[in-house]
Amino acid sequence: MSQTATAIANQATQGGPMLGGPLLGGIDCDVHPAVPNMAALLPYLDPYWQEQVTVRGIDGLDLSSFPLQMDAHGRPDWRTPGEKPGASLARLRADALDGFGTQFAICNPLYGVLAINNEHFAAAIARAMNDWLVAEWLDAEPRLRGSIVVPAQNPELAVDEINRRAADRRFVQVLLLAQGDIPLGNRRLWPIYAAAERHGLSIGVHAGSIFRHATTSNGWPSYHLEDYAAHAQSFQSNLLSLVHEGVFNKHPALTFVMIESGFTWLPTFMWRANKTWRGVRAEVPWVDRAPSELIRAHVRFTLQPTDAPPTGADMARVLDMIGSDDMLLFSTDYPHWQFDGHNVWPDGISPALKRRILVDNPRNAYPRLQEARP
Numbered sequence: 001m002s003q004t005a006t007a008i009a010n011q012a013t014q015g016g017p018m019l020g021g022p023l024l025g026g027i028d029c030d031v032h033p034a035v036p037n038m039a040a041l042l043p044y045l046d047p048y049w050q051e052q053v054t055v056r057g058i059d060g061l062d063l064s065s066f067p068l069q070m071d072a073h074g075r076p077d078w079r080t081p082g083e084k085p086g087a088s089l090a091r092l093r094a095d096a097l098d099g100f101g102t103q104f105a106i107c108n109p110l111y112g113v114l115a116i117n118n119e120h121f122a123a124a125i126a127r128a129m130n131d132w133l134v135a136e137w138l139d140a141e142p143r144l145r146g147s148i149v150v151p152a153q154n155p156e157l158a159v160d161e162i163n164r165r166a167a168d169r170r171f172v173q174v175l176l177l178a179q180g181d182i183p184l185g186n187r188r189l190w191p192i193y194a195a196a197e198r199h200g201l202s203i204g205v206h207a208g209s210i211f212r213h214a215t216t217s218n219g220w221p222s223y224h225l226e227d228y229a230a231h232a233q234s235f236q237s238n239l240l241s242l243v244h245e246g247v248f249n250k251h252p253a254l255t256f257v258m259i260e261s262g263f264t265w266l267p268t269f270m271w272r273a274n275k276t277w278r279g280v281r282a283e284v285p286w287v288d289r290a291p292s293e294l295i296r297a298h299v300r301f302t303l304q305p306t307d308a309p310p311t312g313a314d315m316a317r318v319l320d321m322i323g324s325d326d327m328l329l330f331s332t333d334y335p336h337w338q339f340d341g342h343n344v345w346p347d348g349i350s351p352a353l354k355r356r357i358l359v360d361n362p363r364n365a366y367p368r369l370q371e372a373r374p
């Protein structure tokens with residue numbers, strides 16, 4: 001870490017005033033550099049896949065995970081006419097890094113890898129995306145950190161990709177989606193968790209679906225907003241799966257970061273999980289602590305978009321019921337439209353907690369952020 005960054009981090013940690021503004025020196029745990037289109041990945045594919053993509057006409061496709069023209073995909077003042085939101089490093093630098101005085105920002109590229117049925121093709125695209133991220137973003141901007149995109153539909157290939165990237169300490173986590181083929185606690189995924197734990201990487205779980213199953217437990221919704229608003233249920237079922245399949249017992253050093261999950265539903269969710277566990281825990285004797293204890297110890301949540309209650313007093317009560325100051329991580333979700341202007345803080349968060357959310361909690365959630373800058 002540079003002297004300036006260290007000074008800022010120390011200042012934030014020690015509770016001093018933030019230089020130049022309420023956010024300077026923060027760690028943004030969710031920004032989205034956008035792959036412009038499949039053709040942009042061609043230089044990063046090997047000759048076989050270059051030919052396959054071109055011959056099959058796939059080079060004209062765009063596997064973007066968001067409907068690009070929808071308001072939520074790009075805040076109006078972060079859009080450049082004719083350009084995909086998030087596709088420009090210069091704009092990300094100006095809007096997100098300089099705009100918020102960011103020390104580090106963690107890149108979470110979302111580009112359909114997990115929805116590709118051909119596992120070999122998915123692995124090639126994941127590899128190309130990670131090379132693209134290194135060459136066009138991480139090498140060009142020292143404040144950026146990366147998430148490893150993996151073909152999680154084949155854990156063996158996913159582990160290969162994790163091993164390939166692990167030596168580059170700018171990668172700080174492995175990126176998964178909230179709605180994949182199987183619940184995240186499933187044993188089939190454990191090799192991915194073992195590899196992440198071995199390399200000191202965290203697991204990021206971003207909102208999103210491979211759309212091979214209905215996106216709600218009641219079947220397919222008709223509208224994007226239903227899908228979006230109901231997404232908390234997929235995070236909740238994944239948390240239950242991670243707890244009760246025993247992932248946290250098996251991988252005690254691993255941290256999961258839920259990204260764009262919301263978090264104010266945690267008190268009632270943890271209450272129900274604890275109550276049910278107390279009643280029928282003979283079914284899962286390896287779960288030796290209440291689910292809420294395991295979640296507080298191993299799971300973190302990004303701030304934006306905040307599913308905030310109506311008043312600051314309500315928010316303070318919710319935070320009190322969550323029962324930990326360690327769980328929230330600062331995020332802007334750049335370039336998505338999750339808050340207005342630069343007013344990223346919901347009411348009801350104390351200055352001391354803001355400092356934890358901005359710097360301390362992200363540094364603890366991502367061990368590699370504590371290392372000296374490469």
Ligand code: ZN
Pocket residue numbers: 030031032108206259260333
């Ligand atoms: Zn996001």
